[in-house]
Amino acid sequence: MRYILASTIMLSSMLFPAAANASSIADDVSAPTQNLRISTGVIAPTLDESISIQLPEGLTKSLVPVDSKVGLSLTVDSNGRPQNVKVVKSVNPFWDARVVAAVQNSHFHPGTIDQEPIPVDMDLTVTLVP
Numbered sequence: 680m681r682y683i684l685a686s687t688i689m690l691s692s693m694l695f696p697a698a699a700n701a702s703s704i705a706d707d708v709s710a711p712t713q714n715l716r717i718s719t720g721v722i723a724p725t726l727d728e729s730i731s732i733q734l735p736e737g738l739t740k741s742l743v744p745v746d747s748k749v750g751l752s753l754t755v756d757s758n759g760r761p762q763n764v765k766v767v768k769s770v771n772p773f774w775d776a777r778v779v780a781a782v783q784n785s786h787f788h789p790g791t792i793d794q795e796p797i798p799v800d801m802d803l804t805v806t807l808v809p
Contacts, residue, residue: 724755724790724799730781732807743809744770749778751803757796759787770807778805 734743750768753761764782766775782803790799 720791720793722791724759724787724801727759727786727788730778730785730805732777732781741809743807744774745807745809747774747807749775749805749807751779751782751805752800753782753803754798754800755787755789756798757789759789759796761785761787762798767802768804774807778807781805 747770748768749766749770751764752767753764756762761782764779766779769775782805789796790801791797
């Protein structure tokens with residue numbers, strides 16, 4: 680008799696949490712849902728022209744580091760202008776400054792969603808070629 684009573688008490692304590700979880704699932708179903716926008720019309724920004732960096736007078740192309748890459752983080756606004764250009768992978772301060780200036784003076788075709796321009800955060804890698 681004691682075994683039956685002990686097992687009944689132990690089983691009832693295991694069933695209470697199960698009943699509580701079952702009732703919360705029913706509550707979740709009746710909760711209001713958010714309207715999520717799902718779109719397949721997302722297009723990333725593209726650079727209109729290749730970036731060209733002018734060498735200062737007195738420097739030769741032999742001073743350009745071969746196949747060095749400058750990594751940038753930036754935001755292309757809805758007008759196609761680069762904003763908040765930051766170097767995330769540096770070659771050296773001399774070339775980094777020239778790459779940042781060239782990107783800031785460039786123009787992008789803005790990113791779009793459903794054919795409407797939007798600001799887009801992006802990463803850009805610029806390869807220095809002599």
